Amino acid sequence: MHVGVLGAGAMGSLFAGRLAASGAETTLLAHASAHTAAIRDDGLRLGRPDGSRATVGVDVVTDPASAPDCDAVLVFVKSTDTADAIEEWRPVLTDATVATLQNGLGNAAALVAALPEDGVLAGTTSHGAVVEEPGVVRHAGTGNTRLGRWDGPNDAPVERLAATLSSAGIDTAVVADPRTAVWRKVLVNVGINAATALARVENGALVERESGERLLRRAVSEAARVARAEGVAVGDPVAETRRVAERTASNASSMRQDLERGRATEVEALHGAVVSRASEQDLPAPVNRTLADLVRLAESQGSSGRGQP
Numbered sequence: 500m501h502v503g504v505l506g507a508g509a510m511g512s513l514f515a516g517r518l519a520a521s522g523a524e525t526t527l528l529a530h531a532s533a534h535t536a537a538i539r540d541d542g543l544r545l546g547r548p549d550g551s552r553a554t555v556g557v558d559v560v561t562d563p564a565s566a567p568d569c570d571a572v573l574v575f576v577k578s579t580d581t582a583d584a585i586e587e588w589r590p591v592l593t594d595a596t597v598a599t600l601q602n603g604l605g606n607a608a609a610l611v612a613a614l615p616e617d618g619v620l621a622g623t624t625s626h627g628a629v630v631e632e633p634g635v636v637r638h639a640g641t642g643n644t645r646l647g648r649w650d651g652p653n654d655a656p657v658e659r660l661a662a663t664l665s666s667a668g669i670d671t672a673v674v675a676d677p678r679t680a681v682w683r684k685v686l687v688n689v690g691i692n693a694a695t696a697l698a699r700v701e702n703g704a705l706v707e708r709e710s711g712e713r714l715l716r717r718a719v720s721e722a723a724r725v726a727r728a729e730g731v732a733v734g735d736p737v738a739e740t741r742r743v744a745e746r747t748a749s750n751a752s753s754m755r756q757d758l759e760r761g762r763a764t765e766v767e768a769l770h771g772a773v774v775s776r777a778s779e780q781d782l783p784a785p786v787n788r789t790l791a792d793l794v795r796l797a798e799s800q801g802s803s804g805r806g807q808p
């Protein structure tokens with residue numbers, strides 16, 4: 500199975516590196532950058548969670564017209580870039596099974612709307628990765644990966660892709676209902692991301708401080724009501740989010756990192772999407788609405804804001 504990985508950021512590089520190292524035919528579908536040039540010249544240097552490092556050769560293509568036929572493509576651009584990436588790489592995506600493991604609501608729907616409807620897979624991954632410098636990616640944390648056919652039965656070879664990922668050391672479970680997995684991850688993200696980004700605290704502050712605990716609980720409970728109204732069984736999302744905040748206590752959340760670096764955040768696919776879905780269900784979402792507006796305001800400071808590294 501030839502796997503294309505769309506987006507050579509932290510996660511795309513990690514997945515492409517692990518796949519290539521396992522012997523799977525793999526191509527990174529990427530924008531030209533110092534990072535992709537370094538991978539081409541010297542290979543991808545992949546730091547493992549245990550501190551060891553391996554160099555892996557990974558094919559990189561920056562022109563959609565030169566891309567090889569891919570049986571499957573894993574989408575790892577930020578949610579903000581999904582629509583543009585589909586347009587740019589449409590020739591590669593049209594005949595492939597396309598899988599999203601991105602965070603946020605709306606990525607699978609964007610793929611389904613733009614591509615042949617029988618080939619979309621979606622899910623979540625709890626692996627973590629960081630680009631440390633051009634050509635160097637650190638596999639920051641391991642976890643489970645879940646993947647399933649979006650919108651019910653289709654012909655997409657989910658078992659084959661899951662097996663390919665598992666053989667590359669990314670243990671992947673096939674799930675019948677990826678919508679539940681995606682919502683559950685979104686609930687964790689709405690409980691952690693905006694609060695830590697705006698208050699500029701590490702994730703652990705949300706379980707160590709009463710004010711943080713209150714924000715986490717209110718944002719998650721409100722979003723969970725929306726998920727339940729959509730018929731999604733979300734379990735005990737406040738307890739789950741607290742567990743993740745404890746496990747990642749010393750991490751700066753992705754939204755905090757994005758704001759501090761003057762980059763666009765995924766707020767629209769997280770708190771913003773919760774607010775839109777709440778309004779479709781006639782439910783109030785004042786906490787997520789306020790968090791989303793505060794993040795948008797902070798984002799509008801862009802790279803000239805005080806958060807510049």
Ligand SMILES: NC(=O)c1ccc[n+]([C@@H]2O[C@H](COP(=O)([O-])OP(=O)(O)OC[C@H]3O[C@@H](n4cnc5c(N)ncnc54)[C@H](OP(=O)(O)O)[C@@H]3O)[C@@H](O)[C@H]2O)c1
Pocket residue numbers: 505506507508509510511528529530531532575576577578580583584585587600601602603624625626627628629630753765
């Ligand atoms: N990092 C993590 O630990 C982690 C964990 C779980 C899930 N996730 C999720 O995984 C997704 C990716 O996250 P990430 O941390 O890997 O983001 P990232 O490091 O910002 O990487 C995104 C990459 O996508 C590229 N890109 C954007 N538009 C593109 C296009 N049209 N064609 C080709 N490449 C394009 C960007 O390149 P340019 O900037 O050059 O355009 C960038 O290299 C997000 O939804 C995130 O929430 C991340």
Ligand SMILES: CC(C)(CO)[C@@H](O)C(=O)[O-]
Pocket residue numbers: 602687688691692702743747750751752753754
């Ligand atoms: C789980 C998480 C909140 C940990 O920092 C991560 O998904 C993030 O930062 O977006």
